[in-house]
Amino acid sequence: MPRPIFELPPRPQPTTQDPISVLVREPPPDSIIPWHSHPWGQLAYPVSGAVCMDVPGSRWLVPPFRALWVPPGVEHQQSMLGHVRLRVVHVAEGCAALPESHCAVLEITPLLRELIEALLPRPPQSERRTQIQALLLTELSQARTLNLRLPQPSDRRLAALCEALMADPADNAPLTEWARRVGASGRTLARLFQSEMGMSFGLWRQQVRLTHATVLVAQGRPYAEIAAELGYASPSAFSAMFRRAFGCSPRAFYAAGASPK
Structure with a gap:
């Protein structure tokens, strides 16, 4: 629709x-x-x-x-x-x-x-x-x-991968499986990630999850639910990754803002 x-x-x-x-x-x-x-x-x-x-x-x-x-x-x-x-x-x-x-x-x-x-x-x-x-x-x-930027590709195969992963950040498929899905070799996709995105596939997938996490945390969702939705093994693993990326816990990140008048 x-x-x-x-x-x-x-x-x-x-x-x-x-x-x-x-x-x-x-x-x-x-x-x-x-x-x-x-x-x-x-x-x-x-x-x-x-x-x-x-x-x-x-x-x-x-x-x-x-x-x-x-x-x-x-x-x-x-x-x-x-x-x-x-x-x-x-x-x-x-x-x-x-x-x-x-x-x-x-x-x-x-x-x-x-x-x-x-x-x-x-x-x-x-x-x-x-x-x-x-x-x-x-x-x-x-x-x-x-750092909430998600680089976007121009190559159609890479674009198909990126759109699918942004729609389902929990998908833990390796790059070789993504290569099969989009009709390219794993080596080609790895090269395209570096040339078009300036980072590896693993780093880009992590960035997808972190940017989605900022929105889910702001919605007040339970950490266990967020971790499962984003493909982390546990709430503690999610919290540790969030803290490494933003320098604070998810709770502190949300509390940094205050409701407007």
Whole structure:
């Protein structure tokens, strides 16, 4: 069944004089915003639910209390994972000390959250609004980034493997079995992972599981259930892998965000 399309409403373009605007969006569950770009930068920040963002060559899963930075001019497609409530922060080109050529997932600290909320509803331009915008830009420049990127291939055989594994991260089949399924040799797939993804098959599968884990943890799912859904042998094995990747336990990762007002 095709996903419902969410048509973007008209939105004001930020300027160097008024560099940040914040919008509230609550698209239909499981809807999609088709491929598009805009001349300003954007932070897609789910306060509940999670977002899948595709850009050429990459896919990002963004859990609550984190935000995906999309630089000006970058084509992207956004999919809602269930029911999602969003804050969308538009930033005028050249005003944010954030990457200009690639996306990044940022931690949204309590201070960042409050600064974003302070720009809602859109107040008139004033000294206070200007000061909030300036502090928000400063805090964004200091925000911690998270490695939630999933490189995406162009080779059709590798693409078939990757789509299947993203749909079922618990699949523990070795690369030789995947090679049989997609009609390529194991050596060819191993070479393609290195040339197109910049990592081995094992590392890419681990990244798939970790990115899915951030969403499942935010949903409050039991660790045993998450471990089984992602193909880990036990909840402790899942927790250990999560801690190695993010430097904290799954519980602390979720607690790092706080519910918005």
